[in-house]
Structures are given as structure tokens and as C-alpha cells.
Amino acid sequence: MSQRRSLWRQFGTALSTLVVLLAPIALLLVASWWLLCALLLLLALWLAGTRAGHQTWSVAQVGLLTIPQRLGSSLVVVVGIAGVVAVLVAVLAMGAGFEATLKQTGTDDTVIVMRAGAQSELNSVLDHDTAILVSQLPQVVRNADSQPMASPELVLVASLPKKATGMDANVELRGVGEPAWDLRPKLRITSGRKFKPGLRELVAGKGAQAQFAGMELGSTIKLNGQSWTVVGAFESDDAYDSEVWGDADIVGPVYRRGSSTTSVTVRLHAAADLDAFKAAIASDPRLKVDAKSTRAYYSEQSAGLSRFIRILGITVGSIMAIGAVFGALNTMYAAVATRTREIATLRAIGFRGVPVVLSVLLETMLLALLGGVIGAGLAWSIFNHYTASTLGSNFSQVVFSFEVSPALLWTGLKWALAIGFVGGLFPALRAARMPVTAGLREL
Amino acid sequence: MKYFHLIWAALLRRKTRTAFTLLSVLAAFLLFGLLDSVRSAFANAGAGVAGVDRLVTVSKISFTLSLPKSLLARIEALPGVSKVTYANWFGGIYQDPKNFFANEAVAQNFLDLYPELQLSTAERQAFRDTRTGALVGEKLAKRFNWKLGDKIPLQATIFPQKSGSNTWTFDLVGIFHEIDPKQVDRENVMVFNWDYFDEARAFGNGNVGWYITRVTDRNAAGQVAQAVDALSENSDHETKTQTEQAFNANLVSQFADVGLIVAAIMGAVFFTLILLTGNTMAQAVRERIPELAVLKTIGFSNRGVLGLLLVESVLLIVLGGAIGLLLAGIAVSTLKANVGASLPLSPVGGEIWLRGLGLMVLIGLIVGALPARRGMRLRIVDALAGR
Numbered sequence: 001m002s003q004r005r006s007l008w009r010q011f012g013t014a015l016s017t018l019v020v021l022l023a024p025i026a027l028l029l030v031a032s033w034w035l036l037c038a039l040l041l042l043l044a045l046w047l048a049g050t051r052a053g054h055q056t057w058s059v060a061q062v063g064l065l066t067i068p069q070r071l072g073s074s075l076v077v078v079v080g081i082a083g084v085v086a087v088l089v090a091v092l093a094m095g096a097g098f099e100a101t102l103k104q105t106g107t108d109d110t111v112i113v114m115r116a117g118a119q120s121e122l123n124s125v126l127d128h129d130t131a132i133l134v135s136q137l138p139q140v141v142r143n144a145d146s147q148p149m150a151s152p153e154l155v156l157v158a159s160l161p162k163k164a165t166g167m168d169a170n171v172e173l174r175g176v177g178e179p180a181w182d183l184r185p186k187l188r189i190t191s192g193r194k195f196k197p198g199l200r201e202l203v204a205g206k207g208a209q210a211q212f213a214g215m216e217l218g219s220t221i222k223l224n225g226q227s228w229t230v231v232g233a234f235e236s237d238d239a240y241d242s243e244v245w246g247d248a249d250i251v252g253p254v255y256r257r258g259s260s261t262t263s264v265t266v267r268l269h270a271a272a273d274l275d276a277f278k279a280a281i282a283s284d285p286r287l288k289v290d291a292k293s294t295r296a297y298y299s300e301q302s303a304g305l306s307r308f309i310r311i312l313g314i315t316v317g318s319i320m321a322i323g324a325v326f327g328a329l330n331t332m333y334a335a336v337a338t339r340t341r342e343i344a345t346l347r348a349i350g351f352r353g354v355p356v357v358l359s360v361l362l363e364t365m366l367l368a369l370l371g372g373v374i375g376a377g378l379a380w381s382i383f384n385h386y387t388a389s390t391l392g393s394n395f396s397q398v399v400f401s402f403e404v405s406p407a408l409l410w411t412g413l414k415w416a417l418a419i420g421f422v423g424g425l426f427p428a429l430r431a432a433r434m435p436v437t438a439g440l441r442e443l
Numbered sequence: 444m445k446y447f448h449l450i451w452a453a454l455l456r457r458k459t460r461t462a463f464t465l466l467s468v469l470a471a472f473l474l475f476g477l478l479d480s481v482r483s484a485f486a487n488a489g490a491g492v493a494g495v496d497r498l499v500t501v502s503k504i505s506f507t508l509s510l511p512k513s514l515l516a517r518i519e520a521l522p523g524v525s526k527v528t529y530a531n532w533f534g535g536i537y538q539d540p541k542n543f544f545a546n547e548a549v550a551q552n553f554l555d556l557y558p559e560l561q562l563s564t565a566e567r568q569a570f571r572d573t574r575t576g577a578l579v580g581e582k583l584a585k586r587f588n589w590k591l592g593d594k595i596p597l598q599a600t601i602f603p604q605k606s607g608s609n610t611w612t613f614d615l616v617g618i619f620h621e622i623d624p625k626q627v628d629r630e631n632v633m634v635f636n637w638d639y640f641d642e643a644r645a646f647g648n649g650n651v652g653w654y655i656t657r658v659t660d661r662n663a664a665g666q667v668a669q670a671v672d673a674l675s676e677n678s679d680h681e682t683k684t685q686t687e688q689a690f691n692a693n694l695v696s697q698f699a700d701v702g703l704i705v706a707a708i709m710g711a712v713f714f715t716l717i718l719l720t721g722n723t724m725a726q727a728v729r730e731r732i733p734e735l736a737v738l739k740t741i742g743f744s745n746r747g748v749l750g751l752l753l754v755e756s757v758l759l760i761v762l763g764g765a766i767g768l769l770l771a772g773i774a775v776s777t778l779k780a781n782v783g784a785s786l787p788l789s790p791v792g793g794e795i796w797l798r799g800l801g802l803m804v805l806i807g808l809i810v811g812a813l814p815a816r817r818g819m820r821l822r823i824v825d826a827l828a829g830r
Contacts, residue, residue: 076722083715087708117609122507123534123600125646157505159683168683169697170505224504225677255508256679288607316474316708323470323712326463327719333459334726391697395507 021422028418033410055351060359062342063335064366070338073331077364078371080324081419085375085412088317089404090383092411095309097403098390102302105238106294108271110183113264113281116288120301120393121155121262126289128152128259133287134266139277141267143182151179152261154248157396158223161213169389171208172243172396173223175251175261183265187240192217192232197247203232207241207399211389215244224254239298242389242399265294301393321419328423332364336431343431344439353432360428361421368420369413376412380404450755453731461759464723468763469770471716475799476771476791478705484789485695486702487626496661497556498668499690500654503681509650510680517674518656523667525659528553531640531652535597535611537587544583546597546633547652548640556657559622560629566591566617574639577613580630584618591615595633602644611643624790655687713806721810724756728814735818736826749819756811757804764803768796 028036047053067074106112113134118124126134134140135150142148154175159168174180181187181194195201202221209215220227228246235241252258268277274293281287292300336343343356384404392398454461500518502508509531518527530549536542551571554560562570562578570576577595589595593615603609613635621629641648658667668684675682685693728735735748743751772791779788 072722072725076719079718080715083711087711091708115603117598117600117603119534119536119540119600125601157507159503159505165696167693167696170507224679224681255504288603316478319470319474319477320712320715323467323474323716323719326467326470327715330460330463330467330719330723333463395505397697 021425024421025418028414028421031414036414052352052355055355056358056362059343059346059351059355060362063339063359063363066339067363067367070335073334074367076331077324077328077367077420077423078374080327081368081371081416082375082378084317084320084324084419085372085416086378087320088313088415089376089379089408089412090402091309091313091316092408093379093383093402093404094388095306095313096405096408097388098309098398098400099302099306100403101241101398101400102239102298103295105240105298106296108293108295109269109273110265110267110294111274111277111291112294112297113266113289113291114262116290118290121153122157122394122396124262126152126261126264128261130287130289131261131264133284134264134281134289137266137277137280139268139273139280141269147179149179149182149267151177151183151265152248153177153180153263153265154252154255154257154260155262155394156251156255156257157394158221158244160221162211162397163213164211166213169212170391170396171212172392172394173202173251174240174243174245175248176245177248180245180265183267184236184240186238187234187236190233190235192230195231195245195247198250199247200226200228200250201231202228202244202246203234204230204244205241205399206233206235207387207389208244208397209233210387211242211397211399226254239392239398242392242397305390317415321415324419325422328364328368328419329426332360332424332427333430335363336360336427339431340434340439344434344436347434347436348440357428357432360431361424364424364427365417365420368416368423371420372413372416375416376409379412380409446751450751450758453727453751453755454759456731457727460723460727464720464759465763465766467719468716468760469767471712472764472767472799472803473771473774474712474767475709475764475802476768476795477774477788478709479795479798480771480775480788480791482702482705483795484628484787485698487789496658496664497687498656498658498664498671498684499687500656500671500682500684501652501690503672503683506653508680509647509652510654510675510682512649512651514654514674514682515651518654518671521667521670521674523658523660523663523670524656526552526556526657527654528556529637529651529654530634531637531647531650533597533602533635533640534600536600537595537597542587544586544631544633546635548637549634550637553634553655554619556655559626560619561622562617562619566619569616570636573614573616574636575612575614576616577633577635578617578619579615579633581618581620582627582630583633584615586631589615589618591618602640602647604643605645606643607645656684713802717806717810720756720760720806721813724752724759724810724814725817727755728752728818732818732821732826733829735821736823739821739823740827745819749815752815752818753808753811756815757807760807760810761800761803764799768799 031039047057112121113126114121114124115126131150131152135148135152140148140150156173156175157170158173160171161167162169178197189203190206192203195203204212204215214221215230217230217233220229222228234245248261252260268274271293274291278291281289281291346356347353383402386402387399388402389397389399500510500514502510512529515527515529518524528550530547530553533546533548535546537544554562554567560580566578570578579589583589594612595615596610596612599609599611604611613633619630621627654671656667656671658664664686668686671684672682738748738751739745768791775788775791779790
């Protein structure tokens with residue numbers, strides 16, 4: 001009977017430990033910065049204002065001041081956590097950068113029209129008549145000359161050597177007409193000029209220029225035996241930066257595409273007209289096309305890969321965090337063990353358990369915070385705006401830069417604090433539970 | 444070996460510390476196993492001995508562009524060419540875009556060039572006889588629970604039918620098996636008859652996506668590739684011919700430099716690990732200095748003590764690392780079974796284990812070196828006196 005009761009008690013202790021452990025971690029990971037600041041303020045007030053607070057602070061001070069004596073093992077906590085945070089922030093920044101690049105592309109009031117069923121522009125083919133029919137729909141804005149603001153575009157892929165590796169990679173080549181520029185107000189020519197209609201001239205996006213060889217102003221590249229001159233560079237801080245633009249009427253024949261296009265982008269009077277526009281398409285039996293707002297189209301393209309990268313980052317981060325937790329546990333147990341006599345003396349002269357627990361916890365969390373700051377700083381200094389590229393859904397390189405945002409740095413710090421909390425709690429509890437007499441006898 | 448119990452006792456001296464160290468080592472090597480599995484999956488996509496005698500010919504401008512079918516006869520006539528086949532990417536969707544798998548239209552002699560894809564004679568005959576017939580790999584069939592005789596509808600993303608319909612329905616007539624276990628991901632492919640595809644598609648008829656050429660002598664593959672490209676030089680459909688291996692490697696490298704990312708992460712992990720276990724070992728040795736002095740007093744040589752300490756640290760890392768790799772293997776196989784066979788993970792097999800064990804021993808030696816040297820150099824008198 002009593003055995004069963006003690007079993008129950010053990011189970012209860014384990015359960016409550018779990019709750020004590022998980023609740024603050026959950027709180028830490030979801031907490032916003034102001035909540036944590038408020039907690040910090042409360043802690044500071046408690047440390048300064050109450051007797052137990054004073055005791056905690058003085059015990060913690062001893063712990064902190066003796067860190068130089070066990071520099072090596074304290075460094076383990078700092079470096080271990082810095083590693084976790086750096087890797088976590090860097091990988092998440094990669095996903096965030098890719099997502100941001102594609103999500104910034106497009107607007108709600110411009111619509112991209114592709115052949116029914118096509119997942120990306122590369123898969124789509126529209127004949128000349130379809131392109132005309134779509135641009136004549138009433139929802140499409142007309143400019144001062146009462147021409148529809150519609151841009152039939154031809155997306156193709158060219159294989160060119162990459163600067164970094166010298167290996168051929170795919171660059172997206174977009175054949176456009178005059179309306180294309182008006183439909184992308186964000187896009188601006190940063191050097192050189194636009195291509196002249198009718199000539200074999202190209203303008204290169206900032207990203208494409210950085211990743212591919214032979215994209216400097218005035219240099220020529222060969223496509224199917226013909227030379228094209230790069231006459232300008234443009235920048236729009238989104239997915240278009242990875243593209244190279246040329247005149248649709250010249251690009252089409254080179255690729256034996258004739259007058260067909262891959263997509264038509266149109267501007268609507270208002271974003272709300274999309275449904276009416278779709279209905280107009282559906283009611284015309286000659287049109288077998290799908291319409292999407294350009295924002296939705298580009299967001300969809302980022303969904304799969306950025307989700308994959310996020311999962312990867314969190315998995316790798318979690319496994320590393322587990323390793324770091326055990327490292328911190330080892331260190332703090334050792335730290336508590338070396339201070340056994342000191343802590344026992346404190347308890348003997350009247351210090352209570354809570355200050356002892358909190359001071360050890362405080363010390364670990366401060367070490368963890370230092371590690372988190374170092375890790376986040378490393379990730380930020382190495383990877384912020386680091387440019388990379390990957391294969392996008394048009395089978396061509398999408399250039400993007402890592403985005404180490406304050407939110408990500410904050411996430412990294414929260415992970416650091418959570419690791420510090422777990423790594424410090426158990427050693428702290430052991431320090432407080434230690435029988436005073438045994439501790440004093442310890443050598 | 445006779446001192447094994449001595450080393451074991453040293454490890455068990457502080458059970459919690461050893462356990463925590465083991466767990467950190469375990470975490471590090473679990474990560475190593477998973478990441479190396481991803482890396483090998485990407486690396487193997489471009490490797491495999493099977494692909495070296497096959498050449499892939501695609502349009503020089505970009506492999507998304509098609510080539511005229513008239514090239515077929517001209518390539519076949521080249522010296523050093525044993526067989527030529529052609530195919531076209533279809534890019535159809537089964538039910539939902541999330542169910543992605545490769546599907547392509549292939550010529551009748553496709554299987555002759557891919558002897559590593561095994562198919563029974565009856566199914567081979569059925570593929571030949573059924574116009575709308577399709578073959579899928581074992582893994583793919585398992586994934587969607589397809590059985591012979593099933594009708595598989597695919598939504599076209601590129602090629603609508605002449606009738607205007609976007610749905611193509613194929614009859615499953617055969618399930619093939621890849622014999623090279625490293626290349627099992629080839630079983631995630633569906634192929635169907637070229638003739639049905641070419642007659643029914645709305646545009647592009649008569650053009651092919653790419654040619655696969657098998658050369659008679661793999662050492663002459665380079666010359667044959669040049670000869671194939673020479674056929675279309677200065678025409679409006681210039682080609683680029685590479686070995687299948689090089690083609691795949693190039694395609695994979697376009698996704699990302701996976702090797703670099705993995706190396707960077709593992710660098711951070713192992714750096715931390717060395718620091719962490721190094722500190723633990725140093726602690727363990729510091730605590731035991733009087734004991735080590737006793738060992739020396741009763742006749743252990745300096746080298747003996749060095750060896751004992753080194754073996755102890757290697758044993759610690761190998762123990763944790765082996766459990767970590769074991770867990771990584773389990774994780775990879777459960778992920779593949781439950782999430783999807785198309786995940787870029789290769790099974791944690793011999794090579795990964797070999798690399799992992801090498802790393803474990805290396806890290807064990809690095810970590811043990813300093814503490815072991817300290818143990819070796821200590822002077823008995825000072826150590827016993829606690830100086």
C-alpha cells in the first residue's frame with residue numbers, strides 16, 4: 001500500500017517537474033518582446049526591493065564573480081548556445097529571404113493570365129488571339145491613349161555559365177513589350193538604358209547580373225548562335241531581379257515561338273475586380289485560361305521551398321539545442337558541485353532555498369543570453385544580405401538574399417534563454433535540495 | 444583489452460556527467476547522420492556507375508526547349524553509338540500538385556537503354572501493345588496504392604490534348620524495379636508511350652525533349668558527345684550533350700550547394716562538440732589526478748596512462764556517436780515511410796557509418812589529447828601530495 005503511494009508520489013513529482021519545465025519554455029518561445037521586458041522589470045524590482053531578492057542577487061554575484069575561475073566550462077555554455085542560435089538564425093534567414101523575395105513580387109490589382117492548368121509561366125502557352133482577347137476584357141485599365149494596360153510576355157530559359165562555379169545554370173529570359181514597364185512601377189533602370197525594340201539587346205536584373213558571367217554592361221552573350229548585347233541593368237527588389245529582359249518580338253523567333261506568349265499580365269481597375277474578370281474569362285468559350293493576382297501567383301511559388309527550409313532550420317536547431325542543453329547541464333552541475341560548501345554555508349546562516357535556486361538559474365540564463373547574443377551577432381554579420389540562388393519553379397535561378405530580421409534575432413535569443421532555463425533549472429534544484437550538513441562536510 | 448574494466452569504471456565514475464556527455468555526442472551524430480543522408484542523396488543523384496555510358500542530348504539554349512525528331516536517325520548513324528532513345532517531360536499532376544512525381548513520354552526502346560530497370564517480359568509486352576499504357580516504379584506504385592490494370596488520370600500542366608481536354612488517362616500495365624539500391628529514387632517515375640502522347644497533344648508534335656544515347660565504349664563517350672553536338676552546329680537547334688551523370692550533377696547543383704550548407708552546419712556542431720567533451724574530459728582527468736598517480740606508482744608507464752585516457756575519450760564519443768547514427772537511421776527510414784518516398788534522404792548505410800566512425804575516432808583523439816598528455820606528464824610525488 002505504502003509502496004503504491006510512493007510510486008504515485010514519484011509519478012506526481014515527475015509530472016510536476018515536466019510542467020515546471022515545459023510551461024516556462026512554452027512561455028519563452030511564444031512570448032513577445034514586451035512581455036519578456038515586463039518580466040525582466042519585475043525580476044529587477046524583486047531583486048532590488050525584497051529581502052529574498054537581495055539574497056538572490058548576492059548569491060548570484062558570487063557565482064558570476066567566480067566564473068573566471070571556471071572559464072573553460074562556462075565557455076561551453078556560451079559557445080554551445082552561440083552555435084545553436086547562429087545555425088538556427090542563418091537557416092531561418094535563408095527561408096525568410098527566399099519567401100520575402102517572392103512575396104514582394106506582384107500586386108493585388110495586377111493579374112497574370114496563363115493557360116488553364118499551367119503551374120508556372122514556363123509551362124504555359126497562349127496564342128496571339130488569346131492574348132488579345134484577354135486584354136480587351138472590360139475590367140482591364142486603359143491608359144491615356146485608351147490602349148489596354150496588358151503585357152503579353154514570353155518567359156523562356158537560357159543556359160548560361162554562373163560566375164561562382166563556371167557551370168551552366170538557367171537564367172529566366174523574359175520577352176516583353178512596352179506595357180511591361182508600366183505594369184511594374186517598382187522596377188527601375190539603374191544603369192545603362194532600356195533595350196530598343198527590334199534590336200537584339202537585353203537588360204539584366206541586379207540578381208542575374210551578380211550570379212551570371214557576361215552580364216556586364218556592353219558585353220555580349222550568345223543565344224542560339226546569335227549575339228545579344230547587354231545594354232542596361234534594372235532593380236526592383238523582388239523576383240524580377242533574377243531575370244533578363246529582351247524584346248518579345250525578337251526573343252520569340254529565336255526560340256521558334258512565333259507570336260505565341262506564355263502569359264499576359266493586366267492591370268485591373270481595382271483588386272476587387274478579379275472575380276468579375278475571372279467570370280468574364282469563364283463566360284468566353286474561346287478562352288481556356290486561368291487568372292490569378294500576381295501577388296498570389298508569386299506567393300504560391302515560394303510556399304513549398306520556404307516551408308521546407310523552415311522545417312529544416314527548426315529540426316537542425318532542435319537537435320543542436322538538445323546537445324547544448326546537456327552541455328549546459330554538465331557545466332552547471334559541475335559549478336554547483338564546486339560551490340557545495342559555499343552554498344551549504346549560506347543555507348546554514350539562514351539563506352532560504354529560493355534565492356539559491358534563482359541565483360544558479362540567473363547565472364545560467366545570463367551565460368545563455370551571452371551565447372545567444374554572440375550567435376545572433378555572428379549570423380547577422382556573416383549572413384545578413386548574403387546572396388544565394390536556387391532553382392525556382394520556372395526551372396531557372398531565383399536570386400535572393402538572406403534576411404536576418406530583428407524578429408529572427410529575437411527568435412534566436414528566445415531559444416538561447418529556453419536552453420539556458422532547462423540547463424540551469426536542475427542543477428539549481430540540486431543546489432537547493434542539498435542537505436546542509438552533508439554539504440558542509442564536503443571537501 | 445585487459446584494462447577495459449578500468450576504462451569502464453572511469454567512465455562510470457560520475458554517471459550523470461557521462462550520461463549528459465553521451466547525450467550531447469548523440470545529438471551531434473544524430474544530426475550528422477541526417478545531414479549526411481541528405482547530402483549523399485543529392486550527391487548520388489549525380490553519381491552511380493550506371494549513367495556513365497549514357498549521354499543526354501538537350502537543346503543548347505536550355506533543356507526546356509525541344510529538338511527536332513530528325514536528329515534521331517543522324518545520331519543513330521554516328522560511329523560508337525549503340526542505341527538511341529528519346530523522351531519528353533510531361534509534368535502531369537496526379538490529383539494534387541503536392542503529389543509531385545516525374546512523368547515523361549518515352550519511346551518504345553526506352554527500357555533497352557535502362558537495363559537496371561527491371562520489368563517482366565509479360566509487362567514489357569503489355570507496354571508495347573497498349574497505346575495508353577504506362578509503367579511506374581515500385582516505390583511510386585506503393586505510394587499511391589496502384590495495381591496493374593488501374594487507370595491513372597493526370598492533369599496536364601504543359602500539354603493539353605488536341606480535343607482541348609486537360610486530363611490524360613493512362614492504363615497501368617507494368618511496375619518496374621531498380622536494381623541499384625542507391626538509385627531507388629528512380630522508382631518514383633512514371634513513363635508512358637510516346638506514340639499516344641505525340642498524336643494526342645495539341646502542339647509540339649514531332650519534337651522531342653531530349654535524346655538518350657548509349658555508347659559502345661564508355662571511354663569514347665567524350666568523342667561521341669562532340670560528334671552528336673557537331674550534327675546541329677550552326678543550325679537553329681544547337682544541342683549540348685553530356686554524360687547522364689554530368690547532366691544530373693549539374694541539375695542538382697542548380698538547386699543549391701547542399702554540400703556547402705551541410706559542411707557549414709556540421710562545422711559549427713563539431714566545433715561545439717569538441718569544446719564540450721574536451722571540457723568534460725579535462726574535468727574528469729583533473730578529478731582523478733591522485734588516482735592516476737596511484738596507477739603510475741603501481742607500475743603503469745607514462746604511455747600506458749596516455750593510452751588509457753585516450754581510449755576512454757574515444758570510447759565515450761564512439762558510444763554516443765553510434766547510438767546517434769543508429770537513431771538517425773531509424774529516423775530516416777520512418778520519415779521515408781510516413782512522409783514520402785521522394786524526400787531527398789538516402790538510407791544511413793555503410794558509407795555514412797564509415798565516415799561517422801572516422802569522425803568519432805578523430806574527435807575522440809582530439810578531445811582526449813590534452814587531458815591525456817596532462818595525465819602522462821604528471822609527477823607521482825606532486826600528484827600524490829595534491830600540488
